[in-house]
Amino acid sequence: MTVTAPSPAEPGLADLGERTPGALVALGVGVTPVLRSGLLLTALLALAAGTGRIVAPLTVQRAIDRGLEPAAVSHALGVGALAVVLAGLSSWALNRRVQSRTEHALASLRRQGLARAHAMSAATADHVRSTDVVARLTSDVDTVTTFTQNGGVQMLTNLAQLAVATAVMAVFCWQLTVPVVLLAVVLLVAMVRLQRVVARRFVRVRTEVAAMQGVVAEAVIGAPVIRVTGTAARTGRHLDDALDRTRAAQLRTLVPLHGNTALGEVAISTMTVVVILLGCAWTTHQDWGPAPDLTSGQLVAMVFLVTFFVRPLQFLVQSLGEAQNALVGWRRVLELVTTPSAVVEGGPGDLVDGPVAVELERVSAAYAGSPAVLHDVTVRIEPGEHVAVVGESGSGKSTFAKLLTRRLEPLAGEVRLGGVPLGELADASLARRVVIVPQDPFLFDTTVGDNVTVGQPGADEAAVRGVLDALGLTAWVADLPDGLATRVGSRGDLLSVGERQLVALARTALVDPDLVILDEATSAVDPATDVRVQEALSVLTQGRTTISIAHRMVTAEQADRVLVFADGRLAQSGHHRDLLGVAGPYADLVAAWR
Ligand SMILES: Nc1ncnc2c1ncn2[C@@H]1O[C@H](COP(=O)(O)OP(=O)(O)OP(=O)(O)O)[C@@H](O)[C@H]1O
Numbered sequence: 001m002t003v004t005a006p007s008p009a010e011p012g013l014a015d016l017g018e019r020t021p022g023a024l025v026a027l028g029v030g031v032t033p034v035l036r037s038g039l040l041l042t043a044l045l046a047l048a049a050g051t052g053r054i055v056a057p058l059t060v061q062r063a064i065d066r067g068l069e070p071a072a073v074s075h076a077l078g079v080g081a082l083a084v085v086l087a088g089l090s091s092w093a094l095n096r097r098v099q100s101r102t103e104h105a106l107a108s109l110r111r112q113g114l115a116r117a118h119a120m121s122a123a124t125a126d127h128v129r130s131t132d133v134v135a136r137l138t139s140d141v142d143t144v145t146t147f148t149q150n151g152g153v154q155m156l157t158n159l160a161q162l163a164v165a166t167a168v169m170a171v172f173c174w175q176l177t178v179p180v181v182l183l184a185v186v187l188l189v190a191m192v193r194l195q196r197v198v199a200r201r202f203v204r205v206r207t208e209v210a211a212m213q214g215v216v217a218e219a220v221i222g223a224p225v226i227r228v229t230g231t232a233a234r235t236g237r238h239l240d241d242a243l244d245r246t247r248a249a250q251l252r253t254l255v256p257l258h259g260n261t262a263l264g265e266v267a268i269s270t271m272t273v274v275v276i277l278l279g280c281a282w283t284t285h286q287d288w289g290p291a292p293d294l295t296s297g298q299l300v301a302m303v304f305l306v307t308f309f310v311r312p313l314q315f316l317v318q319s320l321g322e323a324q325n326a327l328v329g330w331r332r333v334l335e336l337v338t339t340p341s342a343v344v345e346g347g348p349g350d351l352v353d354g355p356v357a358v359e360l361e362r363v364s365a366a367y368a369g370s371p372a373v374l375h376d377v378t379v380r381i382e383p384g385e386h387v388a389v390v391g392e393s394g395s396g397k398s399t400f401a402k403l404l405t406r407r408l409e410p411l412a413g414e415v416r417l418g419g420v421p422l423g424e425l426a427d428a429s430l431a432r433r434v435v436i437v438p439q440d441p442f443l444f445d446t447t448v449g450d451n452v453t454v455g456q457p458g459a460d461e462a463a464v465r466g467v468l469d470a471l472g473l474t475a476w477v478a479d480l481p482d483g484l485a486t487r488v489g490s491r492g493d494l495l496s497v498g499e500r501q502l503v504a505l506a507r508t509a510l511v512d513p514d515l516v517i518l519d520e521a522t523s524a525v526d527p528a529t530d531v532r533v534q535e536a537l538s539v540l541t542q543g544r545t546t547i548s549i550a551h552r553m554v555t556a557e558q559a560d561r562v563l564v565f566a567d568g569r570l571a572q573s574g575h576h577r578d579l580l581g582v583a584g585p586y587a588d589l590v591a592a593w594r
Contacts, residue, residue, distance in 0.1 A: 012124060012127050012128060013120075013124065013128055013335045013336055013339045014334075014335045014336075014338040014339045014340070015335065016331050016334055016335050016338070017203070017331075019331070021199075021327055024327060024330065024331055024334065027334055027338070028105075028330055028334055031109065031112065031334060031337055031338070032104075032105035032106075032108050032109055034101055034104045034105050034108065035101055035102070035105045037101070038097070038101075041097075042094065042097055042098065042156070043160075045090045045091075045093050045094040045097065046090075046094055046156040046157050046159070046160040047160045047164070048086060048087070048090035049087050049090040049091040049094055049157045049160065049161075050087075050157050050158070050159075050160030050161035050162075050163070050164050051083075051087070051160070051161075051164050052083045052084060052086050052087020052088075052090065053083075053084075053087055053161055053308060054161065054164050054165055054168055054305070054308055055079065055080060055083030055084075055087075056080045056083065056084070056304070057300075057301040057304030057305055057308070058168070058301060059075075059076035059077075059079045059080045059083075060076060060080075060297070060300060060301060060304065061295075061297035061298055061300060061301035062075075062076060062297065063075075063076040063297070064295075064296055064297035064300055065295050065296070065297035065298070091153075091157060094153055094156065094157065095153045098148065098152065098153045098156065099148060099149065099153065102144070102145070102148040102152070103145070106141050106144060106145060109141060109333050109334075109337060110137050110141055110333075112337045113133075113136060113137050113333055113336040113337050114137060116336055116337055116339055116341060117133050117137075117336065119341040119342060120339055120340075120341070120342060121340075121342035121409075122342070122402065122406070122407035122408055123367070123368045123408065123409075124339065124342070126367070126368075127368065129210075129214055131210065131213055131214035131217045131218075132210045132211075132214065133336065134213070134217070135206075135209065135210035135213050135214075135332075136210070136332045136333050136335070136336045137333070137336070139209060139210075139213065139329075140206060140210075140328075140329035140330075140332045140333050141329065141333055142329070143206075143325050143326050143328075143329035143330075144326045144329050144330050144333075146322070146326070147319075147322050147323060147325070147326035148326075150322065151315075151319040151322055151323070152326075154315060154319075155315070155316065155319060155323070158311070158312030158315045158316065159312065159316075161308060161311070161312050162309060162312040162313065165305050165306075165308040165309040165312075166181065166309060168305060169302065169305045169306070169309065172294075172298050172301060172302055172305070173279075173292045173294055173298065173302055174292075175278075175282070175292045176274075176275050176278055176279055176292065176302055176306075179271075179274050179278070180271045180274065180275060180306060180309060183267050183270055183271050183274070184267070184271070184309075184313060186267065187263065187264060187267040187268075187313065187317070190260075190263055191260060191263075191264075191316075191317065191320060194256045194259060194260045194263075194320075195320060195324060197256045198253060198256050198257060198260070198320065198321065198324045199324050199327070199328065201249070201252050201253040201256065202253055202321075202324050202325050202327075202328040203328050204249045204252070205246070205249045205250055205253060205325070205328075206325075206328050206329060206332055207249075208242070208245045208246040208249040209246055211242055211245070211246075212239075212242040212243060212245070212246045214242075215238050215239050215242040216239065216242075218235075218238075219235045219238075219239060222235075253321065257320065257321045260317055260320055261317060261318060263317075264313065264314060264317030264318070265314075267313075268310045268313060268314055268317075271306060271309070271310055272303075272306055272307070272310060275302055275303060275306040276303060279294065279299045279302055279303070280299070282294065283296070283299055353514065354383065354514060355383035355384040355514055355515075355543060355544055355545045356383055356417050356418040356433060356434075356514040356515050356545050357380065357381065357382055357383045357416075357417070357418055357419065357545070358379075358380070358381040358404060358415075358416075358417060358515065358545060358547070359379075359380045359381075359414075359415070359416040359417075359419075360377050360378060360379050360380075360403070360413065360414075360415050360416075361378055361413050361414050361415075361416070362376050362377075362378055362412065362413040362414075363376070363377045363378070363403065363410045363412065363413035363414070363415060364376055364377070364410065364411045364412040364413060365396075365399050365402075365403055365408055365409075365410055365411055366411045367408070372411055372568065373396055373399055373568050374396045374399050374400065374403075374568045374569075375568050375569050376413070376569070377400070377413070377569070377570045378413075378570070379563060379570055379573065381545060381547065381561075382545075383418075383545055384543060384544065384545055385545055385546075385560050385561065386541055386545075386546040386548070386558075386559050386560045386561075387546065387547050387548070387559055387560065387561050387562070387563055388548045388550040388555050388556040388558075388559035388561070388562045388563070389401070389547060389548065389549050389550060389562075389563045389565065390550050390556055390562055390563070390564055390565070390586070390589055391564055391565030391566055391571075391585070391589070392566065392585075392589070395565040395566050395567060395568065396565045396567075396568040396569075397549045397565055398519070398549065399568075400563075400565065401436065401517050401519065401547065401549055403415050403422075404417075404422075404434065404515070404517060404547070405430070405434055405436050405517065406422055406423075406425075406430060409423075417433070417434070417515065418514075431455075432511065432513065433513055433514045433515060434513055434514070434515045434517065435455070435508045435511055435513040435515075435516055435517070436517040436518075436519065437501070437504050437505065437508055437516065437517070437518045437519065438504070438519050439519045439520070439521045440497055440500065440521070441492070441500050441501060441503065441504035441507075442491060442492070443488045443491060443492025443495070443500055443503060443504075444488075445487075445488070445489060445490045445491070446487065446488070447482075447484060447485050447486060447487055447488070448477065448480060448483075448484050448485075448486050448488060448503055449461065449464055449484035449485060451488060451492070451503050451507060452464050452467070452468075452484075452503060452506045452507050452510060453507075453510065454507055455507055455508075455510060455511040456510050456511060459510055461484065463510065464484065464506070464510065465484075467506050467509045467510045468506055470509065470539055471502075471505060471506055471509055471535075471536040471539050471540060472532065472535050472536060472539065473502055473505075473506060473532065473536060476499075476502060476532055488500075488503070496526065496529060497521060498521075498526060498529030498530060498532075498533055499529060501521060501529075501533050502529070502532060502533060502536060505533070505536045505537065505540055506536075508540060509536075509539075509540050513544065514544060514545060515544065515545045515546075515547070516540065516541055516544050516545070516546045516547070517546075517547045517548075517549070518537070518541075518546065518547070518548045518549065519549045520548055520549055520550050520551045520552065520555055521533075521551075550562075552593070553590060553593040553594070556576050557576045559576070560575070561573060561574065561575060562574065562575065562576055562579055562586065564579065564584070564585050564586045564589070566585040571584065571585050571586075572584055572585060572586050
């Protein structure tokens with residue numbers, strides 16, 4: 001039976017592109033509740049900081065209306081100074097409060113994002129560039145930090161100042177307040193429209209920045225290959241392209257941003273002129289329309305107040321770009337954090353310790369968006385059996401291994417370990433029972449000893465030495481410059497591929513799994529290390545169910561059984577000896593090997 005449909009939907013990170021800014025903020029606050037705590041006190045501090053600034057014009061008005069008597073002037077100076085000091089203190093407390101909460105929230109967001117990156121389904125992980133995930137957890141989070149440090153707190157104070165200034169102006173003289181507020185509304189409507197354009201352009205900027213970081217990371221990580229293959233010019237071209245695209249995207253945001261600033265300046269200057277002209281005209285001609293009954297002190301105070309109304313608006317207009325950039329950065333991190341987790345927490349099925357049976361029943365598999373690549377595979381591997389999986393490149397061997405470690409969900413059929421459907425097994429149980437040893441194992445940038453204990457963090461040095469001894473690796477470790485304390489470098493680069501495999505085998509032996517899946521190295525390993533690898537492997541696989549994705553005839557020869565894959569199907573199954581005499585894909589493979 002060939003399964004052609006349905007193939008799984010295109011996987012990827014959660015898409016929050018359609019969320020409004022308000023909905024995004026609500027989601028962000030929900031994900032990091034620290035932002036919500038003590039909100040009332042934060043609002044009060046913002047109000048105090050904003051109000052403090054407004055007090056000055058009020059004291060001036062009172063002093064003028066009392067004929068600038070010395071007592072009135074000194075009273076105005078005293079009250080004004082007190083208000084300024086209180087405003088300064090409130091502003092300082094507000095800054096500290098908002099910044100510490102934001103930093104807590106962003107640190108939590110980074111932790112959650114990293115945890116989700118580890119918990120996302122294999123299909124999603126395959127489709128998301130790791131550099132994009134890194135960009136979301138670093139530069140995107142940084143845009144939020146930069147914004148809160150530079151303008152976020154001031155935005156709160158300014159909003160409070162705007163509200164207080166409007167209220168006081170309305171009390172003093174509604175006739176002058178109405179045109180000012182109308183102009184502000186026009187400005188805000190225009191800003192909201194422009195904000196949508198700016199938002200779209202900033203999404204592009206963040207995407208291009210992430211892509212550019214990917215190119216830079218590739219150029220740095222692949223430096224040895226670039227040197228050896230002489231492809232520096234090609235890499236340079238890619239980098240230039242990425243930089244050009246990033247620059248172009250950034251320049252495109254400037255057009256609406258500058259338009260916004262210009263609009264803001266015009267509207268704000270108009271407001272000031274309107275208040276001064278109308279105020280003076282009405283004071284002189286009391287018979288003009290709804291002329292207010294303004295004292296000279298109130299007119300001076302109105303001119304001051306309109307400045308206090310206009311400044312926050314000016315600030316909001318100017319910080320729109322940064323706010324938008326920060327919002328897009330925040331959105332990108334939230335997309336990572338809200339991507340569904342594929343971790344199975346605690347399934348009912350726990351396995352009995354010991355070698356485990358592997359069963360596949362009519363299993364088909366596909367990668368997202370592609371037709372099936374594994375068709376109708378039924379096979380049972382007995383507990384303790386050592387099976388070699390062979391086949392031409394692209395025949396489905398790795399896909400078969402991915403199904404056993406739940407890196408891929410079957411499209412149809414069922415996979416069972418020890419009789420328990422794989423989907424019911426908790427992640428922790430699966431990690432302890434099934435270990436895959438890849439062709440080129442990933443090592444952390446620490447010591448050999450620490451890399452061996454990665455799967456068993458509590459293991460002491462005696463346990464590590466015991467495992468190394470059992471695998472016949474004691475002499476090899478003793479020959480390393482610092483023994484177990486030898487540093488392996490970034491990704492294990494200071495060790496050869498074969499040595500990295502030795503560390504991975506020791507790591508696997510320490511975990512003591514019941515099913516070992518080995519992806520045999522295709523790259524050349526020096527003969528002495530290869531002997532060590534083979535000896536360690538034969539010890540490691542003893543008494544355990546073992547599945548080797550084999551690229552060498554000797555591995556197939558030594559296995560209890562060979563499974564031969566061809567075009568995504570299990571074409572043959574049997575001992576090397578028996579399969580050799582039968583015409584078919586295995587005989588062809590052996591001929592090719594020979
Ligand atoms: N992540 C992926 N997304 C889409 N298709 C994939 C993916 N990985 C593998 N495939 C496709 O699935 C088919 C089987 O690939 P698989 O890696 O299982 O073969 P293989 O026998 O292990 O090959 P090799 O010996 O070269 O590693 C191939 O057609 C391959 O192109």
